[in-house]
Amino acid sequence: MTLNFIGLGVYDEKGITLYGLELAKNSDIIFLEKYTSIIPYLNIDSLEKIIGKKIIIIDRKFIEDGEIILKKAKDYNVSILTPGDPFIATTHIELRIRAEKQGIKVNIAHAPSIISVIPGEIGLQNYKFGRSATITFPDNYSEVPYDTLKQNLSLGLHTLFFLDLREDKYMSVNDGLAMLMEMENKRKENIITSDMLVIGIARVGGPNQFIKGGRISDVIKIDFGPPPHCIVIPGKLHFMEEEALIVFAKIDRELLKNRRI
Amino acid sequence: MTLNFIGLGVYDEKGITLYGLELAKNSDIIFLEKYTSIIPYLNIDSLEKIIGKKIIIIDRKFIEDGEIILKKAKDYNVSILTPGDPFIATTHIELRIRAEKQGIKVNIAHAPSIISVIPGEIGLQNYKFGRSATITFPDNYSEVPYDTLKQNLSLGLHTLFFLDLREDKYMSVNDGLAMLMEMENKRKENIITSDMLVIGIARVGGPNQFIKGGRISDVIKIDFGPPPHCIVIPGKLHFMEEEALIVFAKIDRELLKNRRI
Numbered sequence: 070m071t072l073n074f075i076g077l078g079v080y081d082e083k084g085i086t087l088y089g090l091e092l093a094k095n096s097d098i099i100f101l102e103k104y105t106s107i108i109p110y111l112n113i114d115s116l117e118k119i120i121g122k123k124i125i126i127i128d129r130k131f132i133e134d135g136e137i138i139l140k141k142a143k144d145y146n147v148s149i150l151t152p153g154d155p156f157i158a159t160t161h162i163e164l165r166i167r168a169e170k171q172g173i174k175v176n177i178a179h180a181p182s183i184i185s186v187i188p189g190e191i192g193l194q195n196y197k198f199g200r201s202a203t204i205t206f207p208d209n210y211s212e213v214p215y216d217t218l219k220q221n222l223s224l225g226l227h228t229l230f231f232l233d234l235r236e237d238k239y240m241s242v243n244d245g246l247a248m249l250m251e252m253e254n255k256r257k258e259n260i261i262t263s264d265m266l267v268i269g270i271a272r273v274g275g276p277n278q279f280i281k282g283g284r285i286s287d288v289i290k291i292d293f294g295p296p297p298h299c300i301v302i303p304g305k306l307h308f309m310e311e312e313a314l315i316v317f318a319k320i321d322r323e324l325l326k327n328r329r330i
Numbered sequence: 331m332t333l334n335f336i337g338l339g340v341y342d343e344k345g346i347t348l349y350g351l352e353l354a355k356n357s358d359i360i361f362l363e364k365y366t367s368i369i370p371y372l373n374i375d376s377l378e379k380i381i382g383k384k385i386i387i388i389d390r391k392f393i394e395d396g397e398i399i400l401k402k403a404k405d406y407n408v409s410i411l412t413p414g415d416p417f418i419a420t421t422h423i424e425l426r427i428r429a430e431k432q433g434i435k436v437n438i439a440h441a442p443s444i445i446s447v448i449p450g451e452i453g454l455q456n457y458k459f460g461r462s463a464t465i466t467f468p469d470n471y472s473e474v475p476y477d478t479l480k481q482n483l484s485l486g487l488h489t490l491f492f493l494d495l496r497e498d499k500y501m502s503v504n505d506g507l508a509m510l511m512e513m514e515n516k517r518k519e520n521i522i523t524s525d526m527l528v529i530g531i532a533r534v535g536g537p538n539q540f541i542k543g544g545r546i547s548d549v550i551k552i553d554f555g556p557p558p559h560c561i562v563i564p565g566k567l568h569f570m571e572e573e574a575l576i577v578f579a580k581i582d583r584e585l586l587k588n589r590r591i
Contacts, residue, residue: 078347078440086442087351087380088344088536119348154442156450162570166453166577177451179339179442179535181347181415184456186440189417192427195445200457224485274440275349309423316427 070097072142072168074155076180080275081110082119085150089178093120097145100127100138105160106152106183107234107297109272116150124150135164142173154182183299186274187229191282191301192313199226199304204245205233215252218302219260222330225305232298239296242269246289246300261285266328268301268318269293282318305330331358333403333429335416337441341536342371343380346411350439354381358406361388361399366421367413367444368495368558370533377411385411396425403434415443444560447535448490452543452562453574460487460565465506466494476513479563480521483591486566493559500557503530507550507561522546527589529562529579530554543579566591 073092078084085093093099101113101124117124131137132149141147155161155177168175188195199221202214214230221228230249232240240248246267253261268282271293279293303314306325314320334353339345346354354360362374362385378385392398393410402408416422416438429436449456460482463475475491482489491510493501501509507528514522529543532554542552564575567586575581 076442078349080349083349083352084347084440086339086345086347088339088341090348091344154446154450156453157446157456159455159570162453162574166573169577176537177535179345179447179450181337181440181442182446185415185418185443185446189415189440190438192417192423194420195418195443196459196461198457274438276437309420312427313423316430 070142070144070146071174071176072138073146073148073176073178074161074165075148075150075178076154077108077111077150077152078181079108079153079183079186079273081108082112082116084108084180084274086178086180089180090120092176092178093122093148093150095146096122096148098141098147099124099150100148101125101150102127102132103152104129105158107239108152109295109297110275110277132160132164135167138164139168139171139173142168154179157182157184181274183273187270187299187301190273190278190317191268191270191280192317193227193301193303193310194307197227197304198229199224201229201231203231203233204240204248206235206240212252212256214249215256215260219258222260222304225330227304228302230300232300234297240298241296242271242293242298242300243289245298246285250285266303266320266324268303268314269298270301271298280318282314282320283324331403331405331407332435332437333399334407334409334437334439335422335426336409336411336439337415338369338372338411338413339442340369340414340444340447340534342369343373343377345369345441345535347439347441350441351381353437353439354383354409354411356407357383357409359402359408360385360411361409362386362411363388363393364413365390366419368500369413370556370558371536371538393421393425396428399425400429400432400434403429415440418443418445442535444534448531448560448562451534451539451578452529452531452541453578454488454562454564454571455568458488458565459490460485462490462492464492464494465501465509467496467501473513473517475510476517476521480519483521483565486591488565489563491561493561495558501559503532503554503559503561504550506559507546511546527564527581527585529564529575530559531562532559541579543575543581544585
C-alpha cells in the first residue's frame with residue numbers, strides 16, 4: 070500500500086497541512102516520532118481527535134531499523150508523523166530510499182520547517198544562511214560550531230545554531246552562548262566576542278514565541294522560558310534585514326552600526 | 331485588530347496548515363496574492379469553500395502600496411494568503427514591518443516553502459545549498475545565475491535556480507538550461523558543460539510532481555509538462571545524497587562517478 074511521511078510543523082498540532090491530515094485520516098497505522106525535534110505545544114490527545122485515530126509513538130531505533138514499518142506498509146496505509154518537515158532531518162531519507170526500492174508508494178506531506186520559519190520570523194534572507202551546526206552538551210564537547218561560524222562569517226553569511234537535546238534535557242540560549250564563549254577561550258581566534266550581535270529564539274512559529282537580539286553579554290542574561298531554543302548569529306546585513314532585526318528581534322539600532330563584519 | 335500572513339504551500343489549496351485555516355476562518359477580509367510564485371493545482375473556489383469566505387485577489391502594487399491593507403487591519407481581522415511560506419519571498423517583510431510599527435498585531439501561519447521542499451524531495455542536504463538565483467527571460471538577460479553557480483561550485487555547494495515567470499508566461503527547465511548554455515557561450519569560463527549533472531523539477535510537492543536528473547544534453551530534451559519548473563545543479567555530494575539522487579531523481583549511477591567537483 071503506502072508509506073506516508075507527514076510533517077507536523079514547529080509549534081503545535083495545528084502545523085499539519087490539510088493534505089497531511091487527509092493522508093493521516095486515510096491511514097491504517099499512524100506512528101509518531103518526536104526525537105528529531107521538539108514541538109513545544111504538541112498535544113497528542115488533541116491530534117488523535119483531529120485525525121480520529123490512535124497514534125503510536127516510536128523511537129529512533131524503530132525508524133532506523135525500519136523493518137516493521139516497511140513490512141506493514143506492504144499491506145496497509147502507514148503514516149509517520151514527524152516534527153517540522155519530514156525531510157529536513159536526514160534521518161528519514163534512508164527509510165524513504167528503502168521503501169521506494171521495495172516498490173512501496175511513498176507520499177510526502179511537507180510542513181513548515183525550522184529552516185524556513187527562523188529566517189522568516191527574524192527577517193533574514195534564507196539564502197544568506199551558511200551551514201548550520203548544533204551546540205552540544207559539555208560531555209559531548211565539539212568545536213564544530215566554532216569552525217562553522219568562522220567560515221560563515223568569512224563569507225558574510227548568517228549562522229543558525231541548533232541546541233542539543235537529550236530526553237528531557239534541553240540546552241537554553243544562555244547555555245549555548247556560554248558554550249560559544251568557552252570555545253573562544255580555548256581557541257582564542259577572536260571570532261566570538263562578548264559584544265558580538267546574536268539573536269536568541271524560543272518556541273518559534275506560533276503565538277508564544279520569544280525573540281530577542283543584542284550583544285552576547287546582554288542576551289546571555291535573558292530568560293527565554295521553556296524550550297526549544299536556538300541561536301542565530303548574523304553575517305553581513307542588507308538594509309532591509311537591519312530594519313527587520315530592529316522590529317522583530319528588538320535589537321537596538323545603535324548596535325547595528327560599526328559592526329566588524 | 332490583526333494582520334495575518336498565511337502560507338498556502340507549494341502545490342494546491344491543501345498546503346495550508348490547520349493554524350492557517352483557523353486564522354482565515356476568523357478573518358473579516360481575505361486577500362490572496364499569487365504573483366510571487368505559482369501553486370499549480372490551487373483551486374480558489376475550493377479554497378473559498380474550505381474557509382467559508384470570499385477571497386479577493388490582489389496584485390503586487392496593492393501589497394507594495396499597502397495603505398488599504400494596513401487601514402483595514404486597524405479595524406478588522408485581515409488575512410493575506412500567499413504561495414509557499416509567507417516570508418521566504420522578501421516582498422512581505424516590509425508590509426509586516428510597517429504593520430508592527432503601527433501597532434497592528436501580526437500573526438503568521440507558516441507553510442511548506444520551496445526552499446525546504448526541493449532539498450527534501452530530491453534528497454540533498456538543505457544546508458549545503460548556496461545562494462539561489464532566478465534565470466530570467468532573454469529580454470531581461472542577466473548573468474547573475476552564472477556567477478552564482480560559479481561561486482557555489484567553488485565552495486562545493488548546491489544551487490537552486492528559480493525560473494522566470496510573467497503573467498501567463500513561465501520558463502521551462504528546457505529553456506532555463508538553454509539560457510545557462512548561452513551564458514557559457516558568452517563567458518567561456520568552462521563552468522557549464524553539456525555533460526554537467528542537473529536536475530529538472532516540475533510541480534514539486536504533491537502527487538503529480540516530476541523530477542528527473544542527468545546530463546544537461548539529455549535533460550534538455552525531456553518534456554516536464556505544465557509549470558512551475560525549477561533546476562538544481564548539485565555541488566559536492568555525500569554518499570547518502572548520491573543514493574537519494576539515484577532513487578528520487580532517476581539519475582544513472584554511472585553519471586555520479588568521475589564528476590569534476
